[in-house]
Amino acid sequence: MKKIFLAFIIVLLLIGTMGTAFAEKKPEPKAQSYQIPSSVLNITKENTYPNPTQDLPYLQPSEFTDNLLNSSKVRIENPNLIRMLNESSVNKTPFALGLRATIYLGEWPLYYESTETSPNWEYQKINTNYYDNRGGRNIYQIHYVQEAQKVVRGGLTAKVSNADDVMKMMMLKAAEKTQLPLAFETIVGAGTKKDHIYNIPPKRLGYLYAYAPAINEKGKVTYGEVYITLKGNKRQIVVKNVTTHGIGAWIPVQDHLSFSFIASEVPK
Template identity: 85%
Template sequence: MKKLVQAFIIVFFLLGTIGNVQAEKNPKENAYKIPESVLNIAKENTYPNPTQDLPYLQPSDFTQNLLESSKVRIENPDLIRMLNESSVNKTPFALGLRATIYLGEWPLYYESTETAPNWEYQKINTNFYDNRGGKSPYQMHYVQEAQKVVRGGLTAKVANADDVMKMMMLKASEKSKLPLAFETIVGAGTKKDQIYNIPTKRLGYLYAFAPAINEKGKVTYGEVYIVLKGHKRQVVVKNVTTQGIGAWIPVQDHISFTFVSSERPK
């Protein structure tokens, strides 16, 4: 009987250890979990925001061969799109062909080092009610008083900023699984049925915030050339540089609420 109890304790300890290890393996997933104070307003929003999905652009066979020939990684969707629209035909007279085509300096890829949510990135609304003279609790609801435009952006000036922003948003969306956009709008009159009770003899404040992702990482630039030697075609990247960059990217159609009840005005 004693051995059976000891075996049970060992098994229980091992199960608890495994559970702790699994919880420690996914700390990032918990960081992106939407808190209960954050509500989705996509259906209620009086301003219909367009979706900002940026699907990964599939390279053509020609482009894929070029990308594989490069010693530097290339993930820029606009550069891949340009290569997809290009072609070099093989001919029996190409044996002596020599050509170098300069495509310009491009941001080649973005490497993410940190993706952190800020659920109270920007205050967009305050609802207020004075129930100090009331005889019963007052039920407050969220109502957006004025249209609010919430913009994100890069934290520093970089070359080819639009390309960099696209790559950063792709990485941030992939890691966080949240609907992101560099601009999102909350329309006037947007409402939510969530109830916040204001007791008698107190004032109620309902603050609404737009959440956002703080994305940080490094972007790699390089001068891109297509080199033709007979039937051989390859991409050569020269003068490679790396620059640190950050960005704020709002979470689309989501609002974080904070309710405060007090005896005195704030």
């Protein structure tokens, strides 16, 4: 009877532990699709300069790499480091009993943690269409025409080591959160047009401004010295001298423009 009662108590304790574990598990944050204002238009089809698609899918680690990443006490998400590990392998052998080795891979940005992602729909003015209708008696209609090719660049707000790796991780996070096409460089070709009409009343000057939007991404990047250690057939990653740095970046939204129209009695 005592054995049955003891078994019953153990089952109750296990159920309580499982319930606590499930209760403490937090759902992962979902991607947030940013509401695009009506003044922002997609010019992918109209753009006379074909921008390359900036697809940066998360790199899938190989079985060997996955085992190494799981052995690390520090999170590793750098796609370039994962790619390098994917191209490596260490075969197990029965003769590796006394094998001991430490391989230094260098200092790497290991992962980026996003703390704030916000759009600036008028990041950079790239074009002005203008007409003087002060001497006119009827409404004059204008529409957007890009007068000259314009290159819009973003970038990091501070200098950091391995900047390309950091930019790639930041763009992945920002694209995941906003669901917008992002690129650190986008081009609007000369002669790009949009058919939307803007009316300039008589006795007014009309100004149609076009802006390139961008995402302001802020967060923290974690660096560390990465080692692979081999002890017999056991392989693992060891990260030393871990440091964290605050970082920000401007990332343009590709093939999108924000328009602002003003009809004024006096020149602007």
